[in-house]
Amino acid sequence: MRFISAILIFVSLLLIAVFMARLGSPKTTISPMIGKPLTEFSLPAINSESDGLTSADLRGKYAILNIFAQWCITCKYEHPVLMQIKEKNGLPIYGVAWRDNLTKLNTWLKNDGNPYEKIGADNDGSLIIKLGVTGAPESFLISPEGIVLFNYKGALTQKVYEEEILPLVKK
Amino acid sequence: MKKFIILILIILPSYSFALTAEEHLENPAQEQQARDIFRQIRCVVCSGESINDSKADLAKEMRVMIRNEIDKGRSEEQIINELTQSYGIEILMTPPVIKETSILWFFPIIAILLGVSFIAYFFNKNNK
Numbered sequence: 522m523r524f525i526s527a528i529l530i531f532v533s534l535l536l537i538a539v540f541m542a543r544l545g546s547p548k549t550t551i552s553p554m555i556g557k558p559l560t561e562f563s564l565p566a567i568n569s570e571s572d573g574l575t576s577a578d579l580r581g582k583y584a585i586l587n588i589f590a591q592w593c594i595t596c597k598y599e600h601p602v603l604m605q606i607k608e609k610n611g612l613p614i615y616g617v618a619w620r621d622n623l624t625k626l627n628t629w630l631k632n633d634g635n636p637y638e639k640i641g642a643d644n645d646g647s648l649i650i651k652l653g654v655t656g657a658p659e660s661f662l663i664s665p666e667g668i669v670l671f672n673y674k675g676a677l678t679q680k681v682y683e684e685e686i687l688p689l690v691k692k
Numbered sequence: 693m694k695k696f697i698i699l700i701l702i703i704l705p706s707y708s709f710a711l712t713a714e715e716h717l718e719n720p721a722q723e724q725q726a727r728d729i730f731r732q733i734r735c736v737v738c739s740g741e742s743i744n745d746s747k748a749d750l751a752k753e754m755r756v757m758i759r760n761e762i763d764k765g766r767s768e769e770q771i772i773n774e775l776t777q778s779y780g781i782e783i784l785m786t787p788p789v790i791k792e793t794s795i796l797w798f799f800p801i802i803a804i805l806l807g808v809s810f811i812a813y814f815f816n817k818n819n820k
Contacts, residue, residue: 532806553780620749646753647760653778655736655750 552653552672559586559667560651564641567623574615574641579663583690585614586661587637587677588649591626593619593657599676603636606682612662612690616640619649619657662686714752717759726759729768733758733775734785742785 559576566573579586587603589596603614616637618626623642630637643649652661655674662671670689673681717723730744735751743751754775761771772784781787789797 553777557777620753645756646750647757649750650754650757650775651778653780655779 552669554653554661554669554672557669559661559663559669560648562641562648562651564617564643564648567618567621567640567642568627572639574617574639576667578639579615580667581665583612583665584638584663585612585677585686586617586663587614588617588619588652588654588657588659590619590621590657591629592621595676596658597629597633599658600633600636602677602679602682604634605679607636611682612686613638617648618642619654620644620646662689714755715759717763722762723759725768726755726762729758729762729771730755732772732785734783736779736783 559579561576563575564573585606589599606612606614614636616639618640621642621644641648652659658676660671660673660677661669664670671686673685717726727744731742733743733754735741735743735746735748735754737748737750738746741751743754746752758771761774775783781790787796
C-alpha cells in the first residue's frame, strides 16, 4: 500500500508542477497575431499638417508599429527610447495614437520630439481590437511583406530593441 | 430655492453622461444578438468579467465594434472568430475543449479523483 501511496503523491506533485509550469510559461503571452499578415487599415491624421497612417505605409521595409497615447504615463517613459532609435537611424517607427486628445498629443510631440514617421489616430479603438492590443504602449515588428514578426507589450527598451527586435531583421 | 438649484446642479452632470452613453442598435433582435456576444467575450483588462459587465474603456470599445459589425450584417460566428484571431481563445468566457485547454478542463477532475483516492486510502488504513 505504501507503494500505491507513493505513486499517488508523485502523480499529484507532477500534475501540480505541470499546471504551474503551464501558468508561468512565456508561451501564454505570445500574441496570436505573430506570423499573420498585418490587418489592412487607414487611420486619419493627428493634425492638418500631416497625413494619416495606412497599412500600405509599412510595406516594403521592416518597421515598428507602436501603439501609444499622450494620456499613457508608460508611453512617456518609453518616448526617449523611441527618440534614440530614430536619432541612431534605426528601424522606422509608425505610431497609432489610441483614443487620444489630439491637441494635447500635438503639444507633447512638439515639446518632447516626434519619433514617428507617420501617426494615425485610432479614435474608436477599432484597429487596436484588430491587433489584439490590451494596453498602451505596445509595439509590433512588421516585415517588408506585411507579416507581424514580433509583439511587445509594455514600454520598449533599448535592450528589447537590440536583443529581440533587431535579430529578427534580415539584412 | 437654493436647495433646488443645488439639486439641479447635482443631477445635471449624470444626465449629460446618460446622453453620451453607448448607442444601442435600433433593431431589438440585433441588439439582443450583440448582448449575447458581449456575454461570451472576456474583458481583457479586467479579471473574470465579460465585456457585457465591464466598465473598462477597452470593453466599451469592443461593444461598439461588435454592434458595428452586427449592423454591417456580420454573423456571431464571424465576429467571435475575428476576436479569437486577435486575442486568442483566452478572450472567450468559456474556452473550447481543445488540446491547448485540455489541462484547464481535466486538471480539476484529476485533482478530485486523486483527493478522493487519498482520503479513501487513509480512511481504510486508519480503520485497520
